[in-house]
Amino acid sequence: MSSLGEFELIAQYFARAHRPLPTQVVLGIGDDCALLQPTPGMQWAISSDMLVSGRHFFADVDPRTLGHKALAVNLSDLAACGATPVGFTLALSLPEANAQWLHDFSQGLFALADAHSCPLVGGDTTQGPLNICITVFGEIPPGQALLRSGAQAGDDIWVSGTLGDAALALHCLWGRDALPAPDLARARQRLEQPSPRVALGQALRGVAHAAADVSDGLLGDLGHILKASKVGADLMAADAMNLIASSAYSTSANGLFDPQSNRTAAVLEYVLSGGDDYELVFTAAPAEREAIAAAGTKSNTRVTRVGTVTSAPGVRVLWPDGSQALGKWASFDHFKAVATPGS
Amino acid sequence: MSSLGEFELIAQYFARAHRPLPTQVVLGIGDDCALLQPTPGMQWAISSDMLVSGRHFFADVDPRTLGHKALAVNLSDLAACGATPVGFTLALSLPEANAQWLHDFSQGLFALADAHSCPLVGGDTTQGPLNICITVFGEIPPGQALLRSGAQAGDDIWVSGTLGDAALALHCLWGRDALPAPDLARARQRLEQPSPRVALGQALRGVAHAAADVSDGLLGDLGHILKASKVGADLMAADAMNLIASSAYSTSANGLFDPQSNRTAAVLEYVLSGGDDYELVFTAAPAEREAIAAAGTKSNTRVTRVGTVTSAPGVRVLWPDGSQALGKWASFDHFKAVATPGS
Secondary structure, three states, X not given: OOOOOHHHHHHHHHOOOOOOOOOOEEEOOOOXXXXXXXXXXXXXXXXXXXXXXXXXXXXXOOHHHHHHHHHHHHHHHHHHHOXXXXXXXXXXXXXXXXXXXXXXXXXXXXXXXXXXXXXXXXXXXXXXXXXEEEEEEEEEOOOOOOOHHHOOOOOXXXXXXXXXXXXXXXXXXXXXXXXXXXXXXXXXXXXXXXXXXHHHHHHOOOOOOEEEEEOOOXXXXXXXXXXXXXXXXXXXXXXXXXXXXXXXXXXXXXXXXXXXXXXXXXXXXXXXXXXXXXXXXXXXXXXXXXXXXXXXXXXXXXXXXXXXXXOOOOEEXXXXXXXXOOOOOOOOOOOOOOOOOOO | OOOOOHHHHHHHHHOOOOOOOOOOEEXXXXXXXXXXXXXXXXXXXXXXXXXXXXXXXXXXXXXXXXXXXXXXXXHHHHHHHOOEEEEEEEEEEEOOOOHHHHHHHHHHHHHHHHHOOOOEXXXXXXXXXXXXXXXXXXXXXXXXXOOHHHOOOOOEEEEEOOOOHHHHHHHHHHOOOOOOHHHHHHHHHHHHOXXXXXXXXXHOOOOOOEEEEEOOOHHHHHHHHHHHHOOEEEEEHHHHHOOOOOOOOOHHHHOOOOOOOHHHHHHHHHHHHOOOOOEEEEEEOHHHHHHHHHHHHHOOOOEEEEEEEEOOOOEEEEOOOOOEOOXXXXXXXXXXXXXXXXX
């Protein structure tokens, strides 16, 4: 534990002099406010997320992965709108001024910030229970933001990347499931170091009708789109099951699914209700399938079609024979669930 | 305690439908991001502050005043830059979803937000130790922001409003000082419901050379200006003493000061080192004295000249006879000090 005061802390670990800043950043850290010059004609997309110890991450998590994740979940919101990152503020409450922790946290944070050319422009540091609040700013041309409210009946429903592995890792860490060590390491990386789909989000401007990021589970976040758009959805259970990456659960590694098996039920639970993957779920007209594929290729991101928007409300999860999979999955709600064992 | 989930909480207490929004707010609460359309040609000023229970406020504070203060300290940063508020995000960590607490907190928050036409545009709610993080956005014409780095030798040093009463209230709540009940109530209002000097900050555009808000104590925050501007200051102790409002300590109510008395030492301590008043300290050329007075009148805010910027570094606190008052006041640092008794 160090005796450094608030301002020295900020200066030492979070002020990065002599780095090239985006043209929008007129004044960064160090004054009462940061000053930013918006690109003429662009709209600003803004999102703020707070991460709390014991709820969004384990108290003993590697601070490097925590720095990554704290920014990643915010960049994921920009991705869901199709916005281009411009900068972010960081407010940090710490139990103590631990130099090693600050070093590692800032390394993880800045590695992701640099990868997205999204500099830290201001913030706050205080003593208290560990809490990380990041507010992120992005730009997007007027009218091109991907909203939750734009889905139309007949749209395809798409998901980026893979889904369910973050929840699988969480269940393993809780002792409710088990994986071989290498598989767990891969799944745990999905939980602790999600990749915000910023490039895909931008590539979907003008193509997708609606989008959201999958932070609370596919059914929950797709549900936000459906509710805002006043539509429903048919999801294809077999295609959804293919979204999980872990070889322990992938249908390609384990043969055909059996709708009656516990394994099938577990995979569907992870994929449909598991939070924390930070992929995108989005809808687009069937005529845009080639454009969606091209957006995936351009952003080097897998995209999978998993269902159809319906005019009838509600969500149906269907097997290929038309029978309905059990459909009472709750979305992951950070106010109800706790990221600690035994809760 | 309620069983409301995250999204219902937000919808119930923080979503305010059908209110007129500033023209810059294209899309408020409810999607992955808020969308704002910057006024053409304007720069954006951004600040983020985090308030922690037991550090920035007492755990049993009236949630109405807490809602006020959480936004006030952020608006105060905009004021210090001379920016016009546009909107803010709120991230809130709560131990439980208490309906009465949320009602009162949101009432205090929105009363101040409405007074400054600064709407809530987005945010986050989660369960955890009580923590409030607000990020605020304002606009200002390019080149007109009041920075810490603009002070020049020969400038007058000015302070808005009154100083020291917030610290006096805190000492009374700690049991280290005492006031009659009505006086304590007034001082406590300064601590718990500070008035961000937003109108004064805007009126000082093009007049003041440098500004900061007084959150950590006059010497500490003036110190930020002096350091950034590479200058020093002579402060007039007698004028500084006049900044305190409490009749128990005001020189006008208690006759002339005595540099040797404990009372004088206490007042200087409160005024020079007491934090949490959220007034502005700013510098301007002596030729601007009439303009400063006009800015005070226009914004209905008292302004007091308390010293002079010097080319020599360091701060001297001087009595009228030129003798130096004891000058080892530390600024209030939220990482070192704790807003609870006995620390």
